[in-house]
Amino acid sequence: MSQFFTQYFNFDVMREHFGEVLVGFLQNLLVFAVAALLALTWGLVLALLRQLPGKKLMPIRFVTIAYIDFFRAVPILIIILMISGGVPFLSFLPQEVRIPHWFGRPDPFWYGVAALVIVYGAFTAEVYRAGIEAVPKGQMEAARSLGMSHFQAMRHVVVPQGVTKIPAPMLNELISLLKDTTLISVIALSESVLVSREVLSERLNSSSLTLTAIFFVIIILPLARVVDKLIARQQLKITRGSHIEVA
């Protein structure tokens, strides 16, 4: 049992490498912030493309659905490795796209962000779709009968109502996005897991990984609670008078 504690809870190892692991973890948060912003936008674009009306736009809907299905099925690790191992060799692309160093971040950072946005765009698109489809059809019909175009109706009537229904599932996607930022360690971005593994090989002790796990728990647990509160408030607003207890 004491072996268990020395292996996973060696506080000396944690203390000595706290700074390094924290710097690595900030790297995770930065990847998350950039990727989340882009994925939420990209997902909305995909969801809207999927809802385009009429026969003529069928090919666009088809391609969008194919994209969403494909990237929900493929493991992110594969996408990360394919981008990192392939894009730099595509000589028809300009140098700053093949090996991006935008905003002073190294190329593995951007390869990782790209992979996460491509995949999580597909996941968030499905969440947006659930929200949009939960808005009664009458809303769209009423807006159209007032003379709004499909896009205007989406923009002013359907999407604003739709997004109020999805904070919980969307947060679940974001939490899983935050956790998946650790996958970028395979292409040598110095984020928390890579730093911890480096410590592990140096000290032959897993406590640095425990420390990283603790960082993630500290960030993610309150996030989940905040959303519970948001849902409760939202429910109060739309259920008018009735009160729903949310733990």
Place this chain on the structure above:
Amino acid sequence: MRKTRLTAFFAVLLLALASVVVIGCGGGSNSTTGGGSETSAGGGGEPLTVGSDIPYPPFEQGKSGSYTGFDIELMEAIGEKIGRTAEFQDTSFETIFRDVGQGKFEAVISAATITPEREKEVAFSDPYYLSEQAILVKEGSEIGGLDELEGKTVAAQQGTTGLELGKEKANAGELRPYPEGPDAINALKAGTVEAVIIDQPVAQNAVEEEGGVEIAESVPTEESYGIAVAKDNTELLKEINKGLAEVIEDGSYKTIYNKWFHKEPPKQFLG
């Protein structure tokens, strides 16, 4: 009708899952009981489980079941001398010493440098290889060696001497630890890093087999590779040292060395 179809679908799914489990377990027990395809020819006797981080050409390479390379062939030769059949397990380098210490496998041969820190955790055999680090760069690169890496983006493999050397001497702008050596070399070829610090023979192998890269400088490190066993396993250590001495004595070390490095081994390894 609908319901029966659904039932049939799940039945087939379950059957498929079950067969995967059965096949998977079958394969697993095969390799642990020995006599599977993992075992090498000759030797006989009780199998000797050996951990190695594969690939790391030319030391270890090939697919599961037909691993080869300098380390692999040397270990097989030693195994033959001591009457044990070497059985290799691909594993991750960063945890390899902890795992051998805890008995996941009995020995480690993985181009592992003998260092004081590692000797705290495991016991090493006599040296079986003298190591040099190489600064690998793209063909035509301006980088001439270790002294010229300042401010550059440099790659190495996680947990290796090359990474240590980079940390201590290179003063690089960015030092990237890749999980596997070939990843680092691939990053060099892709142009995302400007140099790789890696074991000399690995660099040599990359130059010969893949091209497009060259060795800017070979850095002697006064380090040597050893075979690691658990600290309390002195009996096996003795056996391995005896086997290694015999392999050097009868010239099979030289044959294996020539085969993989295309040159003569240093004096102390000539029988």
